[in-house]
Amino acid sequence: MSTPAELRAALVDQLTGDGALTDPAWRAAAAAVPRELFVPEYFLPVPGSAPTAYRPVLNGASGRLEGIYRDQTLVTQLDNHLSPPDALEPVVGAPSSSSTLPSLVLGMWQRLDVEAGHRVLEIGTGTGYSTALGAHRLGDDNLVSVEVDPQVGARAAQALKAAGYSPTLVIGDGLAGHADRAPYDRLIATCSIRHLPLPWLHQVRPGGKILTTITGWSFAFGLALLTVTGPGSASGRFLPGYVSFMVARPHDRPPRQPITLLSGDTRPSRIDPAILGDWTGKWVAQLAAPSAEIIGAGDQQILVDFATGSHARTAPNPDGGWTVTQRGPLRLWDQVESAVQTWQQHGAPHQEGFGITIDGDGQRVWIGTEAGPTWDLPI
Known part of the structure; x- marks a missing residue:
């Protein structure tokens, strides 16, 4: 069985070889700090569980040290209170503290x-x-x-x-x-x-x-x-x-309320709703509708603003294209659709194409330069 020092050295070699660890000073820090002192026990997600369940990995468990020295995030608390020793079997919960990879x-x-x-x-x-x-x-x-x-x-x-x-x-x-x-x-x-x-x-x-x-x-x-x-x-x-x-x-969202999707105004969508499954596409949608939560998958997306009761939902049409239904004082899909089209017109850059400015006028995220398309962050 490998010692913690050997496992730590192997991890440093791996991160160096992968190009993730390039600065000699930080390489020395990674080689010196014993991660097992900071994550003696942890949770791992149970593969295939829905909703996600987490099994505790306790002191003395087989493979515990090897898990600590893999390049992975280790969940250390669920639901703001539950620690690994509190769970004797897999439990469902929301991660609230972790040791990032x-x-x-x-x-x-x-x-x-x-x-x-x-x-x-x-x-x-x-x-x-x-x-x-x-x-x-x-x-x-x-x-x-x-x-x-x-x-x-x-x-x-x-x-x-x-x-x-x-x-x-x-x-x-x-x-x-x-x-x-x-x-x-x-x-x-x-x-x-x-x-x-x-x-x-x-x-x-x-x-x-x-x-x-x-x-x-x-x-x-x-x-x-x-x-x-x-x-x-x-x-x-x-x-x-x-x-x-x-x-x-x-800054976390308020507790989710029951969702009731009522009838509303219906029209064709001008964008493919599946773009919200793209990392940056979802980011752009969030900039456009910052108080909404995006739920759904593929071309069936749901946006809900619990503060106003506004919501939007999309569905594919049998003959191609998509339909969006909106209800409430905020036209959430209008906001998202306009932002996504603007982003696409500017080349649909990844987030490295975005910038941020903070001054007396607020906090703004923009594409390209400060003169480019801009969205205000909620304050």
Whole structure:
């Protein structure tokens, strides 16, 4: 049986060979931080289960260490309270805390472009694994990490201490940042947000950078790297690839209500509804209808805005094309259709073709340049 050190070295070699780990300083951090201290037990999804069930992998279980050192995300909490030791058999729940796959964690740290001496604010301590990587690279005094869940934060603190790291740990709302140690040179968020919180934009110094994932209630995601241009303002671009994180709890959608699809106005759809199954297509739809949730698959899509009761649904026609039915004060499909057509007219770029600007007029996502097609983020 391989030792944790051997498994860790093999993972570092794998990530280096794959091109995910290129910076020698972060390679040294990955080789030094024992992930098993931060994820001693975890949940794995049960293949083929619907809704998804998760089986606990407990201390002493066969293959536990090998699972820890695979490049995979390990769920550590369900429904904001359930930990692996609380479940003796597979359970159904919504992941609420996890240890993100190492290639993504290390990739984000590398994209943040930190340098020796930089002071960094991390939003979302989680298991503490990412925090330990940052502390190893930057030194304990240069890292502040905020976690909203006291139990999750307490476990992370114990693991960090056991691993020999002592960054500043804060229990609180990460969207408020941590003003006591500001200003920061960098901010990295391991949760998704609907818009940039103003405290972040005031606590990161002008010229400093923010790396965060922007999402919405349809759970489409875009990873953005912004440079702060002044107190409360910033601009940046979305990055290539496919990154998603759990939504920051204050930004999560309201509890889903029962859906009643009533009759409404019907017309032909001018776009193929299946485009909403595309990573960026769904992202564009979410920009256009930020308060709606997108449900469905293929050419049968449903959009529901629970605040207003507005909804839209699509269906294929027997002779080709699609029909959309809309009801309520918001014409959700009109909004989505117009945005998707605009995106397609500009070449249907992946998210790396999008940018973001934040100033006194609000927070805007655009295609190409700031003069291009623009959508406001909900604030």
